[in-house]
Each structure stands twice: as C-alpha cells, then as structure tokens.
Amino acid sequence: MTSKPxxxxxxxxxIPAAHGGFETFAEKLALFLAGRGWRVGVYCQDEVERVEHRARxxxxxxxxxxxxQVASxxxxxxxxFDWQCVRDAVRRPGVCLVLGYNGALFLTWLRLMRRKIMTNMDGIEWRRPKWGLAARSWFWLNEWIGAWTSHRLVADxxxxxxHLATRRPRSAIVTIPYGGDPVTTAPEAPVRALGLExxxxxxxIARIEPDNNILPIVEAFCSKKRDMKLVVLGTLSDEIPYHAAIRKAANGSVVLPGAIYDQATVKALRYHARAYTHGHTVGGTNPSLVEALAAGNMVIAHDNPYNRWTAGAAALYFTDTGTCAGRIDRAIEDDALVESCGEAARARAREAFRWEDVLLAYENEAFRLLGVVAGEAVPVDHPSHA
Structure with a gap:
C-alpha cells in the first residue's frame, strides 16, 4: 500500500510568512511540495494569554x-512551542524538517520515536557576541544535539x-543555500513615500545588532557630506545602547524608518537602491544578501568567507569603518562599477540561488530519508510507538 509522501x-x-528568512523559505517549500503531491504540515506559533486549544x-x-498555542x-x-511541536509531530507520518537547532534538545524524543529528521543547522549561533555565557552554552549544546539526533544535516x-563536519561525517551533510526571486521591476511609489529618490x-536590511556592523556602516556613511541617503531598515529601541549609538551617529542623510514587513515595499526599496550594504559577520548564506543579488544590487559587504562566497564579484568588501567609507565613496562616484557589480549580482543569483534548484534539492533529500527515489511509490510511514 502506498500513500502521498x-x-x-x-x-x-x-506561514504565511511575516517575519524572516526561515518563514519565507518554509512558505515556498510548503507550496512547492504541496503542488508536487506531498502532504505538508507546517507548525505555527500562536501566543495567547491562556492555552485553551493546544493544537488546532x-x-x-x-x-x-x-x-x-503557547502562553509564555x-x-x-x-x-x-518547540516542545509542543515535537510532541505533536511524533503522532504524524512523514519526514520532520527542522529549521534551526535552538531547541534541538527536544529532537531526542523524535529520534527515540523513530521519526526521520532533517535539520537545517542555520548559522553558528553560539559564536554571536551578543549572547551571554548561559545562552552561548545552550546554543553550543543544542548544536551538538541537533547534529547527532538528525539523520540529515543541511548547511546553507x-x-x-x-563546521558541521567537525560534529558529523561529511556523508551526513548536504549543502543547500537559500534562494532568491529575480526582481526586474518595482514601483517607485513606496520609495518616494519615504522621501527617497x-x-x-x-x-x-538587517537585524540591528553589533555582529551585523550597522554602527560602522552608519559612521562610515556619515564621515563626510554626501549627495545621497542611507536607509537602515530594522527595529530600533533607545533602551538598547547599541541602537542609541546608531541614532547618535546618524546625521540628516540617514533614514531610520524602523522595521518594514510589507514585502512589496521592501522589494521596491531594494530594487531602487544604488547599493546594498551588508555587515554580517556570523552565519551562512544570508537571505537578505541573496535577495539583494537577485535584485541586481551592487553590494558593499563585510569581508569574511560567508559574504565572499555568497556575493563574489558583485561586492566591494570592507573590514572596518575606514575601508567601508572608501567603498561607499566608490559606490556613489563610479556609475560603471555600480552597473558591472549589478550584472555580476544577477549572474551569481542565477548560478547559485535559484529557488527551483533549492526546493528540488530539499525534496530529493526528503525522498532520500523516506528510502525512495523521486517519482517512485512511497511507502506509508506510520509513527512508531515502540
């Protein structure tokens, strides 16, 4: 007897996606697989004052x-939420695709109940300087647990x-990057509504945290008078010293509209920008950087192996505030360079970050865990209660 995978x-x-890269990916993969005959379930977090219906x-x-529902x-x-998802998932058939390892401790229950687990291991969270010792220890421990409880590890x-190969054999790891939709046109109205040309x-476009180098980028931009603006999307709170320092460093040429979640607006802002600045130092293939490449943006990126591999020839790279200021100068002054970097960005996106390739790769890995070749009949996968 066979059934849908x-x-x-x-x-x-x-989903529907309203937060970040993982949510966008989950929505795209779910729609893709559902359209190809899969039975797909996506767990959604409902924060409530009192739990009345734990799962619906x-x-x-x-x-x-x-x-x-969670009341915390x-x-x-x-x-x-992670624990309740695991408790529910052990009663359902199919492959469990886990995005991130922050709650990997709970995956031990899935493994004991003989569920097939594929985990996207995200970035190396415990290396982020924003975390204290307790949080970093938790992430480090869960990275190890996630690596050893999962049947298949996805590196982006x-x-x-x-890095994962220091935890598990290479044979357990597959590299699948993030994807980006090509942006070839966008309305100007959302841009002009913010007073921009x-x-x-x-x-x-980033979380405003020290390891994303937002403050050095703002300082570099404000180091001289410029006939251009810098737009910094992201939530700012004056109660956070780093955020307060950014506001203090910003001059009248820096626009701080806060976080914008409307995807059409973000797409228009990205498409009509002269260049995209990317200060991330920790992580893998960053979704926002991939989306900038797909929009044909010239990139000014922090110089590290993550960004070098992702952006390639589409970017100018900086190491500190001074070099960042120099890269900004070139982006503002050199039209030919901006154009060539934009062409390189689109080429890199086509080469490495097409959504169709990304989603097919995930489907193939899921089929592999089910023990079949894509297109074959799929055995019914009943939860084990052993």
Missing part, C-alpha cells in the same frame, strides 16, 4: 497549518558545512 516543517513561527489545524492553499513570553515561549553555506540612496 509526507513532510512536517518545524522551527519557524509559521486549518488548511491554507493545500497545506495543513498546525497551530500550537520571549525565549520561554519559543522553547514551549560551504563554511557551515565545514530612486537610485539616490544606499540601503541596509
């Missing part, structure tokens, strides 16, 4: 959205694959 997606806040399901575009707040809510970047601004 099944997959459960854990580790995100849920609804159907969205052929996908089962499994809503899990902050990091505790995330852990509660060759450097991440090299197309082609007359640089943009940063």
């Amino acid at each position: 099944s997959i459960l997606i854990l580790g995100t806040r849920g 399901s609804e159907t969205w575009r052929g996908i089962e959205l499994i809503h899990i 707040k902050g990091p505790r809510a995330t852990l509660e 970047h060759p450097v991440i694959a090299d 197309p082609g007359k601004y640089l943009i940063s």
